[in-house]
Amino acid sequence: MNRPILFALVIGSLVAGLTFDMEMMSRGFMVFLLIPGVIASMGISNNVHAFPLWIAAVFNFFFYFLLNWCLIWLASKIFKRKT
Numbered sequence: 001m002n003r004p005i006l007f008a009l010v011i012g013s014l015v016a017g018l019t020f021d022m023e024m025m026s027r028g029f030m031v032f033l034l035i036p037g038v039i040a041s042m043g044i045s046n047n048v049h050a051f052p053l054w055i056a057a058v059f060n061f062f063f064y065f066l067l068n069w070c071l072i073w074l075a076s077k078i079f080k081r082k083t
Contacts, residue, residue, distance in 0.1 A: 037058075
């Protein structure tokens, strides 16, 4: 397995794990990272007050996996061009 995919898997898994621990976190930067999954979970469940955390965790995993994978791929292309 190549490094960009491995790094993206680690970051995605970390954020998905943090999503399940969201009830214990009251505020801070970590909660800010979980907003994409929370909004998706609210939209899928059609309930703003009681949304399932597992949907938020799955969405956060895929969102941050793709985001990090694309950023690492782009950074590798830029650094290859410079050298």
